[in-house]
Amino acid sequence: MTHIPINTPFWLEPKPVMFPPTNLALKEPDGLLAVGGALTPEWLLQAYSNGIFPWFNPGEPILWWTPNPRSVLFIDSLKIKRSLRKTIQKLEWDESLTVTLDQNFTGVMQACATVSREGQDGTWISPEMLSAYQSLHQSGHAHSVEVWQKGQLVGGLYGIAIGKMFFGESMFSKVSDSSKIALVALAMQLKAWGFELIDTQVETPHLNSLGASTLSRVAFEKVIQQQINQPFKPQKWQFSIDWADAVYGHCQTECKTP
Structure with missing residues (x-):
């Protein structure tokens, strides 16, 4: 979990x-x-x-972050390993x-809030955060991907979309590969809509294994401005x-991971 340092540089009032x-x-x-804010x-x-x-x-003032460098996943760089491709192929007949x-x-x-994560005690997804992102979801800016198995929610992710930029927030998995399936499905749909990348925030070995890379803050902010200014209702x-069919096309040209 995060900790407030003594040398916090800026305090934000609710307005402006x-x-x-x-x-x-x-x-x-x-x-x-x-x-603040x-x-x-x-x-x-x-x-x-x-x-x-x-x-x-939860219970602390709001902390606002902008890491440097920034982890991002360019959709054309998404790595889909052979084992995951086989799992996805099975979905075509596995109802x-x-x-x-x-x-x-x-x-x-709620599921993202309850998943245990290495090096993290508790969750940052408090009722206050849930309410805030629900408001964005109602306005069409926050979105979720759900993976269902026999009617039960077993994996997924959520994030924010502005223009043609998607900012990933969190994912969860209750069965093997379900969060990866959610990410791949989202990436294929975003690519079809003309999105180029997904913000993955902080670099991790797991994200890197899926094809994520890093950009400097300056480069990331330039990409943001390009993407958010592309109209997307x-x-x-x-x-x-x-x-699932789009995965096949993607892997014909982009998948190089065994």
Whole structure:
């Protein structure tokens, strides 16, 4: 979990909705920019539009972060290992496992909050965070991917979309590969809509194994501005493609992982 350092640089009042320049973020802890503000849709959309996201312990003031470098997943660089490809191919005739978009946003967030994570005690997904992102979901800016097995929610992820930029927040898996399936399905649909990358926030070996790489904060912010300014109507999402079939096309040209 996060801890508030003594040398926090900026305190934000609830109004006006304004962040300090991101180049003033701390180097230790990496990317801490400000404390305070509010978890309203206005604050959150302003934050994500500038590469900033909230992450803090329940009961503490809101902490706003902009890590440098930034972990991102360019969709064309997505690595889908052979074992996962075989699992996805089986979905075409395995009716017990299905993938949906925006069918149970609250359930996905709640599941992400309960999954134990290495090096983390408890969760940052508090009732306050849940309520804030539910508001964004209702306005068509926050989205979820659900993986179902025999009608039970067994995996998924959620994040924020502004223009053609998707900011990933968290994922969970209750059965093998279910979170990876959610990510692959999302990536294929985003690619079909003209999205180029997914913000994955902080570098981890797991994300790198899926094809994530890092960008400097300056480079990341340039990409954000390019992507968020591409028109894409906020709305409830649903698949417009056969995402499993799209995996085959993707792997014909992009998959190089055995």
